[in-house]
Amino acid sequence: MRIAIDVMGGDNAPAAIVQGALDAAAEWRDTQLVLVGDTKRIEPLLKGQAPGNVELRHASEVVEPDEEPVKAIRRKKDSSMVIAGRLVREGEADAMISAGNTGALMTAGLLVVGRIEGIERPALAPMVPTLDNIGVLALDLGANMDAKPEHLLQYALMGSIYREKVHKMARPRVGLLNVGTEAKKGNELTKAAFDLLESAPIHFVGNVEARDVLARNCDVLVCDGFVGNIMLKAMEGTASTVFSVLKEEFTRSWLTKLAAAIMLPKLRGFKQKMDYKEHGAAPLLGVNGLVMKSHGSSDSVAVKNAVRQARIALQSNLIQSITTEISGK
Template sequence: MRIAIDAMGGDHAPGVVVEGAVAAAKEYKDVELTLVGDKARIEPLLTEQLPNLHIMHASEVIEADDEPVKAVRRKKDASMVVAGRLVKEGAADAMISAGNTGALMTTGLLIVGRIPGIDRPALAPMIPTLDGVGVLALDLGANMDATPEHLLQYAIMGSIYRSKVHGIERPRVGLLNIGTEAMKGNELTKAAYPLLEGAPIHFVGNIESRDILQAECDVIVCDGFAGNIMLKTLEGTASVIFSALKTEFTRSTLTKLSAAILKPGLAAFKNKFDYTEHGAAPLLGLGGLVLKSHGSSDANAFKNAVRQARTALQNNLVGAIAVEIKNGK
């Protein structure tokens, strides 16, 4: 298995990217990792030589504020674009980047290409749940608008992902909505509902956003606009809660003592909502495996992204989606 990593993408690149890649190379000896980026900046960070970790020089970087389509077309030697080209040409089986999300989506579409029959690839991150298993949500921002047919494709791809990568035998698929009744929602969700009912998936109906963290389903399907709002709301709420708890537990000597007693439980609770444990979000629907890491990912997140890519490759995720979409046409 060969995985290309955009070493220049993310808030803390290339330092944490290299650190995470080194940790992954040590643990997963059956994976060949290629760090794509500025060799002069990457090489000094490698404190040891590993036989399954390599560098491919790329002279340009796509910045966070670059316009995605222009950047991908003009910066042909950008680390992200070069990594995408490796996947397209078969020199890599997967790529990982924490860079500009729009540019990565464009790289996926223009460089890697879509699976035949897929109209729009979807960004599919994991949303942590109280049971620690998580919910795969798609689309959470790759496409602001969607048709009922797009939601159907998201549902099929998400179901295959949870089955192949996470080993869930019969993933429960829900449709994000404002109520659980079949005819609730806007025109999009009302039209998508019967399509999902008739699809070769375990559709469990409409799911309200307040029930997401309770793990009412294994896959939640929505358009990118609603999905991104839901994700940012959950992230903001979690941040406020943890900040408020910290303030309260440091208010006095008594609360500090209480915090010391509760620390193991609070740490375990916080870890359930730690995105670094999930590694990266796949862009499902592309002809090659492309994963998007969080912009502020640390070394642990990059290591887990490699683990995630490795599992997806072992289970032929892209091939399984292609076969299912072809058979469904």
């Protein structure tokens, strides 16, 4: 399999992206990695020791984090993100990974890679960590700020297929993110979506509240991108704040330092559960090729895990399964 990596996307690009790719190449010799970006900046990072399953593809432009997505993708035809997407569309790569501008990647998925027939809006589907280490697949968490009930239905179908094929989960439970568990709760969007999900060929368990997500009261969480992204950022912010407070409290005196030493292994385990780097990347479900979005702050560990996730999705024939289910082809 061949995976294209947008080396220029992300806060730590290109150094962390290249290092993560090299670590992945060493781990999985059967995977060819195509590093897409400015070769003048990439080659020194390889230090003349690029393995045989790593190749370079030059890109003279970069999509910046603050650029307007549609304009950037249409104007920067030689950007690393666009070229990586083109490799997927033309069959030169089986998947692409980028830690760059989320909106631009969504646009590249639509305009460069193309949609699956029958899907109106692709969805960003990251794993939300849970206390039992299994996680909840949540979609959409930022690709589309506005959604229609039919979009949420498509998210539910794609999310169910992802958990069945990639995570080997039988009859994944699908929940609709809402302000209450009662069937008639919510706004017009969630009320209409509830009726559609109830009639869909999925294991729909009804409305779920955000406070219960970490306890994994469902396996697939469906919501619009605006609400989902706020939930995700709130969780990330809360986790970061909790660890900052704990660090401050545990360094107040010799007694608290002793307590910290005793609790350290458990705290490290909990922090690892909540760490985005362990999950690597989120698929952009609904495009006609495997497009993976890494966290903007991804380090080399996150990039390597993104490659791992892409490999599993490819081995599970994820895109073909979604295409067959949605379009019947």
